[in-house]
Amino acid sequence: MIEWFLFVIVIIMLSAAIMAMLLDNLLAATVSASVVSLGLAMVFVFLKAPDVAMTEAAVGAGLSSLILALGLKRLGLWKLDNDEEDNS
Amino acid sequence: MHRFTSFLFLGGFLFFLSVLAGILPLGDPPMLIGQVIQNQGATETGAANLVTAVVLGYRGIDTLGELAILFAAATAGGLVLSSGRRKSSVCSDDDAGFIVKTAAELLFPLLVVAGLYIVIHGHLTPGGGFQGGVILASAFFLPLLARPSAKMNHKVMSLVEGFSGAAFICIGLIGLFNHGAFLQPFLSKGVVGELFSAGTLPLLYIAVGLKVGAELAGLLAALNEEDDTEEGNEHA
Numbered sequence: 001m002i003e004w005f006l007f008v009i010v011i012i013m014l015s016a017a018i019m020a021m022l023l024d025n026l027l028a029a030t031v032s033a034s035v036v037s038l039g040l041a042m043v044f045v046f047l048k049a050p051d052v053a054m055t056e057a058a059v060g061a062g063l064s065s066l067i068l069a070l071g072l073k074r075l076g077l078w079k080l081d082n083d084e085e086d087n088s
Numbered sequence: 089m090h091r092f093t094s095f096l097f098l099g100g101f102l103f104f105l106s107v108l109a110g111i112l113p114l115g116d117p118p119m120l121i122g123q124v125i126q127n128q129g130a131t132e133t134g135a136a137n138l139v140t141a142v143v144l145g146y147r148g149i150d151t152l153g154e155l156a157i158l159f160a161a162a163t164a165g166g167l168v169l170s171s172g173r174r175k176s177s178v179c180s181d182d183d184a185g186f187i188v189k190t191a192a193e194l195l196f197p198l199l200v201v202a203g204l205y206i207v208i209h210g211h212l213t214p215g216g217g218f219q220g221g222v223i224l225a226s227a228f229f230l231p232l233l234a235r236p237s238a239k240m241n242h243k244v245m246s247l248v249e250g251f252s253g254a255a256f257i258c259i260g261l262i263g264l265f266n267h268g269a270f271l272q273p274f275l276s277k278g279v280v281g282e283l284f285s286a287g288t289l290p291l292l293y294i295a296v297g298l299k300v301g302a303e304l305a306g307l308l309a310a311l312n313e314e315d316d317t318e319e320g321n322e323h324a
Contacts, residue, residue: 021098050214058219058223059222062222062223062226063226
């Protein structure tokens with residue numbers, strides 16, 4: 001049972017990691033990079049390492065994506081719907 | 089093109105990792121220290137959470153090194169971010185919207201309580217100073233996100249950071265002079281599993297939590313403030 005959970009999480013993590021490279025919208029790429037960290041945190045919970053899981057969830061999913069997003073904002077790359085308008 | 093290069097990099101990195109995994113004798117010399125710590129850790133340090141027993145009891149100076157690295161990184165970040173700051177622009181007072189503002193007001197006390205709980209119960213439950221400190225930092229950054237015109241009090245932040253760092257080192261020095269080793273846990277160990285137990289480990293973790301929280305909150309605020317002025321300059 002746990003193997004199947006892990007399998008699903010790993011698939012989600014892999015697809016999110018590939019999405020982070022392929023997405024044009026950098027904000028969406030940041031969010032999908034934080035999905036990788038969230039999946040990794042769940043994997044750590046299944047591996048019975050709750051301390052590492054908390055660190056991963058707080059730092060990897062929360063803080064680093066926040067810093068990346070603020071960096072995007074600072075560089076002027078923070079675009080929510082400009083890309084979609086451009087594409088359409 | 090850059091997509092192709094990133095995939096190329098990924099492939100090369102995977103190859104490198106697989107070669108490394110092939111070379112390394114994983115689990116070949118069995119690690120005996122883990123068994124010893126599992127047997128003796130709780131009674132020796134009085135901490136129910138063995139990770140805390142290792143992080144603060146057995147290798148406290150390593151944690152001090154981590155704190156120093158974090159401090160250097162935060163200082164360098166603050167230095168880079170505040171170097172080109174121009175205070176000329178009028179700060180545009182555009183609010184973040186009703187949803188973010190209400191959520192920030194609702195989440196702020198919850199996040200503070202959760203962060204403090206994780207810090208204070210670091211020796212009993214999973215978590216500790218670093219994790220709780222990050223949660224505290226995001227809690228204190230949330231109001232800035234909701235109200236961009238608000239400024240964080242950097243003086244208070246650096247005071248908290250300095251005092252908690254000094255407290256960590258002072259506890260270590262007291263251990264050195266009275267008990268023979270730097271960061272040697274002293275005070276009474278108490279009953280394993282109670283809130284007031286494990287001697288100085290909870291105090292050390294509170295210092296770590298406050299230091300990490302103040303540092304990261306200051307860093308995030310600096311990042312956000314600089315961005316505000318940049319935006320103002322762009323508008324002008």
